[in-house]
Amino acid sequence: MKNPYIAKKHWEYELPPLSRTDEMAKRYDDIINLSVGDPDYPADKTCLDLMYRDALAGHTRYTEYYGDPELREETIKMYKEDYGVDVAMNELLITAGGTHALYVVMQTILDPGDEVIAIAPYYTYYKDQVEMAEGKLVVYNAPADKRFDVEVEELEKLVNSRTKAIIVNSPCNPSGKVYSRENLQAIMDLAEKYDFQVIADDIYGALNYTDNKMPLCTYEERPNRVITVYSYSKDLSATGVRLGHIIARSDIIDAALNVCGGVTFTICSFSQRFGLYALRRRKEIQEGLRAEYQKRMLYAYERISKLNHVKCFYPEGTFYIFADIRETGISSMDMWDKILDEAKVLVLPGDGFGKAGEGYIRICCTVSVEVLKEAFDRLEKMDIFK
Numbered sequence: 001m002k003n004p005y006i007a008k009k010h011w012e013y014e015l016p017p018l019s020r021t022d023e024m025a026k027r028y029d030d031i032i033n034l035s036v037g038d039p040d041y042p043a044d045k046t047c048l049d050l051m052y053r054d055a056l057a058g059h060t061r062y063t064e065y066y067g068d069p070e071l072r073e074e075t076i077k078m079y080k081e082d083y084g085v086d087v088a089m090n091e092l093l094i095t096a097g098g099t100h101a102l103y104v105v106m107q108t109i110l111d112p113g114d115e116v117i118a119i120a121p122y123y124t125y126y127k128d129q130v131e132m133a134e135g136k137l138v139v140y141n142a143p144a145d146k147r148f149d150v151e152v153e154e155l156e157k158l159v160n161s162r163t164k165a166i167i168v169n170s171p172c173n174p175s176g177k178v179y180s181r182e183n184l185q186a187i188m189d190l191a192e193k194y195d196f197q198v199i200a201d202d203i204y205g206a207l208n209y210t211d212n213k214m215p216l217c218t219y220e221e222r223p224n225r226v227i228t229v230y231s232y233s234k235d236l237s238a239t240g241v242r243l244g245h246i247i248a249r250s251d252i253i254d255a256a257l258n259v260c261g262g263v264t265f266t267i268c269s270f271s272q273r274f275g276l277y278a279l280r281r282r283k284e285i286q287e288g289l290r291a292e293y294q295k296r297m298l299y300a301y302e303r304i305s306k307l308n309h310v311k312c313f314y315p316e317g318t319f320y321i322f323a324d325i326r327e328t329g330i331s332s333m334d335m336w337d338k339i340l341d342e343a344k345v346l347v348l349p350g351d352g353f354g355k356a357g358e359g360y361i362r363i364c365c366t367v368s369v370e371v372l373k374e375a376f377d378r379l380e381k382m383d384i385f386k
């Protein structure tokens with residue numbers, strides 16, 4: 001799109017697979033769409049009713065710049081109750097979801113040329129977010145044959161004087177991986193040794209099916225080295241409410257507030273009321289959604305185990321199955337098309353999540369078990385998986 005009306009930096013831009021799914025989904029009429037991580041579990045009706053009531057009562061105006069004070073207090077209470085972590089009012093900033101939070105963090109901490117390490121396979125938009133802040137994304141390819149565990153000595157080789165941060169997403173999109181305590185502690189030690197920040201993209205915390213549930217913010221006494229990014233999208237099944245927050249040391253939060261001033265000013269006031277009630281009801285909401293997604297993940301895992309030339313790890317977290325198709329000898333991109341054309345099932349190619357994802361496809365369990373059954377019945381009929 002070479003065009004004098006568009007900034008040159010966008011001329012060479014190639015859409016990531018995730019942004020092409022709308023167009024792919026139109027290829028056939030009876031597609032089963034397992035491509036986008038948009039949970040089908042309904043947003044909580046009680047919270048929606050209370051949000052509506054509050055909107056009618058006047059919560060339709062700008063809120064305080066750091067966010068609705070009641071929501072901030074409730075958030076602080078949640079960190080204390082769930083994790084024993086103390087967060088101060090000036091260490092917290094409400095955002096319009098996780099994507100916005102990550103964008104704001106990058107704009108806040110990066111000077112041109114600064115580096116951020118991502119552990120691949122990683123969430124597609126990290127690269128854009130770092131580059132929009134004129135930083136450089138440095139990719140550590142977690143070894144697929146070691147279940148995507150981080151080999152810290154290898155990771156350390158990527159650190160240099162320009163390293164400003166590392167992004168850690170556990171449970172991870174797309175791999176569903178929950179990094180071990182040893183891995184997380186080793187990353188924290190590395191950050192301490194070389195003095196950089198750890199951005200904890202903690203947006204699937206409620207969808208962790210292991211015993212290792214403590215987020216990175218619990219690895220230190222007060223917010224200092226960890227910048228936590230939280231979202232209501234997946235953990236409270238409210239992607240369209242566009243709500244999240246950042247927790248970090250107060251100097252970072254103050255600078256992030258300046259960035260927000262020019263991007264969103266304040267965050268939607270009635271979304272923040274939804275957030276307040278969702279946090280209060282989080283235990284009941286999350287119990288239901290965790291059970292539902294875990295059930296689906298186990299179902300998908302069992303069906304994949306019965307297919308030939310494809311395998312996956314036992315589900316640890318999220319609602320994504322990252323299936324290893326290397327044995328077929330077909331690239332992720334070709335398999336993306338093949339599955340769509342032969343089975344009318346839309347997944348995502350693994351290499352859209354960094355080089356470590358080549359030879360994988362991502363399957364979202366964001367449909368019921370009945371629909372998943374139909375999807376796997378179709379996949380089972382493909383010659384390549386017989």
Ligand code: PLP
Pocket residue numbers: 037096097098099100123169172173201203230231232233239243244
């Ligand atoms: N981080 C990860 C790892 C994600 O998977 C997503 C969405 O899928 C986001 C951040 C952004 O989510 P949202 O902007 O809906 O909060």
